[in-house]
Amino acid sequence: MLFVFSKEKIISYIIAFSTVLILLVIGMMDQNQTKTVQTSTNIRQVPIYSVDTEENKVSLTINCAWNDDDIDKILSILKQNNCKITFFIVGDWAEKYSKALEKIAQEGHEIANHSNTHPHVENLNYIENREQISNCSDKIKEITGKGTTLYRGPYGQYNNTVLEAVKAENHIAIQWSIDSLDYTGITEKEMKNRIIPNLKNGSIILMHNGTKNTANSLDGIIKEIKQKGYQIVPVSELIYKENSRTDSNGIQHKE
Numbered sequence: 001m002l003f004v005f006s007k008e009k010i011i012s013y014i015i016a017f018s019t020v021l022i023l024l025v026i027g028m029m030d031q032n033q034t035k036t037v038q039t040s041t042n043i044r045q046v047p048i049y050s051v052d053t054e055e056n057k058v059s060l061t062i063n064c065a066w067n068d069d070d071i072d073k074i075l076s077i078l079k080q081n082n083c084k085i086t087f088f089i090v091g092d093w094a095e096k097y098s099k100a101l102e103k104i105a106q107e108g109h110e111i112a113n114h115s116n117t118h119p120h121v122e123n124l125n126y127i128e129n130r131e132q133i134s135n136c137s138d139k140i141k142e143i144t145g146k147g148t149t150l151y152r153g154p155y156g157q158y159n160n161t162v163l164e165a166v167k168a169e170n171h172i173a174i175q176w177s178i179d180s181l182d183y184t185g186i187t188e189k190e191m192k193n194r195i196i197p198n199l200k201n202g203s204i205i206l207m208h209n210g211t212k213n214t215a216n217s218l219d220g221i222i223k224e225i226k227q228k229g230y231q232i233v234p235v236s237e238l239i240y241k242e243n244s245r246t247d248s249n250g251i252q253h254k255e
Contacts, residue, residue: 044160044248045163046163046249047163047173047175048252049175049204049249049251050203050251050252051204052254055231056201056229056231057230058238059238060207062087062207062208063087063152063207063208064100064208065118066210067209071097073215074209075104081219081223081226083222084108085234086110087111088114088150091117091132091135092118094139101144105146110235110236111146112149112151112235113136113150114151114152114154115132116139118154119132119154120154121157121162122159124162125161126161129161129162129166132165133151133169149170150171150172150174150236151169151171152175156175175250176205177203177250178194178195178204180195180207180214182211185213187213187217188213188217188220191217192220192221202252204238240252240254243255
């Protein structure tokens with residue numbers, strides 16, 4: 001059987017074939033773009049645990065979530081040692097112990113965000129995490145006149161949802177590289193054994209108020225940190241505010 005194609009038919013076939021080919025290429029590109037978006041979304045984000053710096057600086061941080069019984073003593077010791085640190089404050093604590101918070105602010109220490117009610121933030125959704133941060137910051141601002149820019153999750157918890165909420169609230173997520181374990185009731189010597197040998201430039205130290213031995217141990221710990229040649233500064237003076245990256249181990253680097 002003999003098939004005869006007119007010039008018009010040949011042209012129409014070419015156009016149809018080209019159209020199908022273009023649609024296939026576009027479809028493949030869309031699939032690749034979707035995979036790229038999914039991959040970037042699934043990348044595990046991390047907060048800042050420590051800072052890569054040549055300066056002999058470290059940060060001492062105190063979480064406030066329980067009571068205010070030792071705040072006066074802690075502030076007195078910090079003043080005697082000419083030391084400014086960062087207090088991570090829970091919103092409910094700020095509300096309940098507003099006078100203590102006022103004293104911390106008046107002494108010139110940095111006040112940061114430790115959530116509003118100290119929940120397990122990994123179990124909260126994006127909106128709920130944003131509310132935890134914003135509500136805490138609002139309470140602190142109402143008492144001190146200034147909101148917060150640094151955030152630390154309760155129990156040290158975080159995931160991508162938490163960290164996306166932190167960014168949306170214009171905060172920087174901060175963890176720690178040295179845990180004093182003061183909340184377990186250990187002695188000053190035991191705390192020093194955890195802190196001093198592990199010090200390095202850019203370390204961030206975790207402590208708490210309202211514990212058995214923190215206030216009584218603080219003077220000796222600060223003096224030994226300084227004897228090692230380190231300057232204690234608030235977290236905002238340790239981290240890089242721009243042109244930086246945080247690697248998978250939580251170490252912030254200057255770019």
